[in-house]
Amino acid sequence: MEIDVRVSKMTPDQKAEILSTLRDLHGEPIPFHPLILVFSTGKVSSDECVPMLREPMPPTGAIFSKQITVLLREAVHINPSIHDGAIIFTRKTADDDYHLVSWSMRIISKTALADAVPNLGSAHNSALALSLAREVDCCCILSKGSVSFFERGSMHVEAKE
Incomplete structure (x- = not known):
């Protein structure tokens, strides 16, 4: 039996909850841009991300x-360089909450999409590629003007109003 790799691993409710939190976060004064968040069920492979x-x-x-805005501000206060790289949240099973496991991860995914859009910048293309990793549920980028959600x-x- 074949399964399409692009099938979502999140329920519609889980996806809606993440998007709602990201929209709320985007409305707050975020301490840095872009903010790259990765959500996975299980550990993100070292073939996909490495710590800085x-x-x-x-x-x-x-x-x-x-409460993620408070968490981000505290992290930047502890170490201003923490803004560089992706922030990884994982869960053990699809029924668990996502927990912060890594700050400042470099995305090194070598996955390439045959029908990918032209290069829109390293954060965009890296998040798009990483979204195809087996354990990754989704990747998100919050920029000053938009929230980008990458899944499978x-x-x-979503443009900021």
Whole structure:
């Protein structure tokens, strides 16, 4: 039996909850742009992301929630360079909450889409490629003007009003 790799691993409710939180976050004064968030069920492979060592490293373990703006501000206060790279949230099973496991991860995914759009920048193209990784549920980029949501090699963009 073949399964399309682009089938979502999140329920519509889970996706709606993440998008709602991202919209709320986008309405707040975010301490840096772009903000790259990765959500996965299981550990993100070191073939897809590698840590960029930071000293000091802000704490991990927090649940992804509406309080993420506070978490980001605290992290930037601890180490201003934390803004560089992706922030990874994982869960063990599809029924669990996402927990912050990594700050400042470099996306190195080598996955390429045959029908990918032309290069729109490293953050965009990296998030699009990473969204196809087996364990990755979705990737999100918050820029000053939009929220981009990447899932299974597809992209949805919401412009800021």
